[in-house]
Amino acid sequence: MPKLGMQPIRRRQLIQATLEAIDDVGLADATIARIAKRAGVSAGIISHYFGGKDGLLESTMRQILWDLGDAVARRRARDDVESPRQHLHAIIDGNFDRSQVNKIVMKTWLAFWSVSMHRPDLQRLQRVNDRRLYSNICHHFQRCLPRPDAQQAARGLAAMIDGLWLRGALAPQGIDVDRARQLAYDYVEEQLAHATTQAPINA
Amino acid sequence: MPKLGMQPIRRRQLIQATLEAIDDVGLADATIARIAKRAGVSAGIISHYFGGKDGLLESTMRQILWDLGDAVARRRARDDVESPRQHLHAIIDGNFDRSQVNKIVMKTWLAFWSVSMHRPDLQRLQRVNDRRLYSNICHHFQRCLPRPDAQQAARGLAAMIDGLWLRGALAPQGIDVDRARQLAYDYVEEQLAHATTQAPINA
């Protein structure tokens, strides 16, 4: 069986199996034996390609972080995204992208949030992501609002997005994407409305 | 040593030790041996008073849920809380009560959110709490807004509160309570402002 260039294939398989295992039985019971079985390989292969379970978990977290960043980047790269409002909407849409709004990914996010409190490497990854969301939002609010107001608005919108996300993950019926997006849009409008009497709107 | 009526004392001790252990090493490494050692008792006593580790975790979650409910209830019981705005502020203040906004409790919340995805008993507890926050908020918005608007506003405020909470828990510098409360207050004002042209304000 062994051919060359198996590494990227196996890594993808095992990361996917990790996500599915976490969705299925939770991170606490996502053992390497279970993950390996789900991926259709032996347990030993995990240590071989990831150095150990910790390495697999870090790679899995990097994967979903990258997917989120990519979902946002793709929306923002579209030609018709120019005004602050359009950029903020693109960020919102990216965060509620279909690839992010499913039980598998949401359960994994929750698990990683919890674990990252006690693992510096995961904590670093997670904070880079938090900062990126805030900074992106803040940048576009600053195009219409004075800096302190923009920062406060950015904190509010970031919290709104994460909060809708969290409550969606915990709710039995899952997240209502359209309703969540609308709430985030509304929040943006409220903040931009304050700009009319304070600073020029380039929206 | 053994005196009568030790049960409530030991239960309190062990729940406190559980919170501290989770804060210290995370839920995954909060073993009964460690928890017992921190409480200054033997490991066997946990099964004796809680039936097992699962029982201890459920009791610990009940405790922090009760603390949160109590913090909100105390604020709302004050004489000067009458108008919808005052009630909503009381709910916000309760959720950012000092007893809730500390690293120990926040880490425990994160851990329980994650674990409750795979344990029906904890999931039930957690959802009762979510619903309570939403229902309380919704009730008071309905005193000034048409029902659909009130429900949407309630979803927004609940998400804002949880989101501020989550980002506060994950942030290296912790949560800025005053800033968080102000953002929630501002959101309430925006929602109530829409009521002026649609329904009478009793605020």
Added chain:
DNA sequence: ATTTTTTTATTGAACGTTCAATCAATAAAA
């Protein structure tokens, strides 16, 4: 008032299980 019995509280060693990691063995491809 003293002794005996019962109840409640607690310990910690022992047990069986489960886990991540290791590594010698194997096999296909280069």
Added chain:
DNA sequence: TTTTATTGATTGAACGTTCAATAAAAAAAT
């Protein structure tokens, strides 16, 4: 022949639970 890929049994550590043993207090009996 060398390199890359993979297996799965083995190992040792760590875990939650159990339980016989112990001790103090309370209750009952003398």
